[in-house]
Amino acid sequence: MQVKEKTEERKWKTTKVSLKDHICIPNFPTELSSYEYDAYFDEYSTKTATKPFSQAIPLWEIHVFNYPTTHATCSVIFKVHHSIADGFCLMNTLLSCLKRADDPSLPLTFPSRQRSKQPKNKLDFCRLSHFPARFFSSVSNFVLNFGWSIMKNTFVEDDPTPIKPQEDSMQLVKPIAISTMTFSLDQIKQIKNKLNASVNDVLTGIIFLGVRLYMQEHNPESSEANSSALILLNTRKAKAYKSVKEMVKKDSDAPWGNKIAFLPVPIPKLIDSPVVSSTPLEFVEKVKEKITLQRSPLSVFLAAKVFEILKNVTGPEIGAKLFKRKLKNSSIMISNLIGPVEKMALVNRPVKGLYFTVPGMPQSLMITIVSYMGDLRIVFGGEKCFINQQKLKVCIEDAFQRIQTSIKQKL
Incomplete structure (x- = not known):
């Protein structure tokens, strides 16, 4: 667990763990309908997500909601502080507790991470002749995007919009509501193959288009607003x-x-594609282009180094404020994890589904994605009384349908 030294510096210290301090089994009225338990679970999970950890014990909890909802006969919430590890580590830890439901002796497998293969260009000399122009273009793009990343991480804040309230507060913990929606991984891969993109590029494109449609529906003037994720x-x-x-x-x-x-990525404006209903693929292509420009390994590395230097020079408290500022300057945070292809089991009980979220962020909208058994579940953690999650999900679904229709028309 973390302890504070006399110098105010926090350090990790080995401590004894008492399971009764970490495992919570809530009690609710019995013999209710699954729909009624849905409401109890939503309220309980939201309260659990936003409740601060006790600083007197290690920063993790397990909550067992042993009541049947419309989604499962029992639900388990693993709550772990981000200071312990990131999602990659925590997913590893979770997977170590799970086995394949069909055959526990076999290992879990995961979807391929490969991009669609580009068709080979036989005229290699043409590509060589364009190398100087491409090189200088790449250098120019790197300088511009690296500079934009630094400014975005420090003092350039997004415009107020229907997904980002106009406020000066640096409040870190906001009351949130959690909701989910699911897409077929095969359908996403169809779009991916057509656009020669990655699954993440396509998902981000769908989310960005859906978010822009949501913003436009709430306030048409927000089409011109500068927003980023x-x-x-x-x-x-x-x-x-x-x-x-x-x-x-x-x-x-x-x-x-x-x-x-x-990775700060600007959300393309709908005014850049005035007839978005007929050109949704162009919107996704634009998202892919912006992600590619920002995802330069050197740019990501240097931006992280600059922030680390600033943190070391200014000290931990100022560093924490800079980190909060970096988060607050954007409108959305997006995180994703890859889950197994096969159905899993926890203590011989089949796992119907899983998802994760990251509460406690200054943004009013946190979106997380996880794959499992051929499906992609998108999770929305939206600020209560500000984000209309039902309408947002309708807009995301609308964006997906527009993109899928465009793909079918080109087949």
């Missing part, structure tokens, strides 16, 4: 899941801890 990236050399034992090794290529970078 922070996308969390895993910076480890190894992207495949490892055992916890491997991760804690000294020279591991997938070390334990928080090994993430924040």
Whole structure:
């Protein structure tokens, strides 16, 4: 657990763990309908997500909601403080507790991470002749995007919109409501193959288009607003899941801890594509282009180094404020994890579904994505009384349908 030294510096200290302090089993009225338990679960999960951890014990909890909802006969909430590790590590830890439901002796497998293959260009000399122009263009784009990232992380804040309230507060914990929606991974891959993109590019494009439609529906003037998202990236050399034992090794290529970078990506404006209903693929292409420009390994590395230097020079308290400012300057945070293809079981009980969220962020909208058994579940953690989650999900679904229709028309 973390303890504060006399110098006010926080350090990790080994401590004894009492399970009764960490495992919570709430009590609710019995013999209610599954719909009534849905309401209880939503209220309980929201309260659990936003309640601060006790600083007197290690920062993790397990909540067992042993009542049947419309989604499952029993629900389990794993709550872990981000200071312990990032989502990659915590997913590894969770997977170590789970087995394949069909055959526990077999390992879990995961969807492929490969992009669609580009058709080979036989005229290689043409590409060589364009190399100088492409090189200088790449350098120019790197300088511009690196500079934009630094400014975005420090003092350039998004405009107030229907997804970002106009406020000066640096309040970190906001009351949130959690809701989810699901897409088929195969359908997303169809779009991915058509656009020669990654699954993440397509999902981000769908989310960005849906968010813009939501903003426009609430306030047409927000079409011209400057909005951006922070996308969390895993910076480890190894992207495949490892055992916890491997991760804690000294020279591991997938070390334990928080090994993430924040990728600021501007959300394209609908005014850039005036007839978005007929050109949704162009919108997704534009999102892919912006992500590619911002995802330069050198740019991500340098931006992280600049922030680390600022934190070391100014001290931990100012560093924490800079970190909060970096988060608050954007409108949305997006994070995703890959889940297994096969159905899992926890203590021989099949796992119907899983998802995660990251509460406690200054943004009013947090979006997380996880794949499981051929489906992609998108989770919305929206500020209560500000984000209309039902309407947002309708807009996201509308964006997906527009993009899918465009794909079918081109087949």
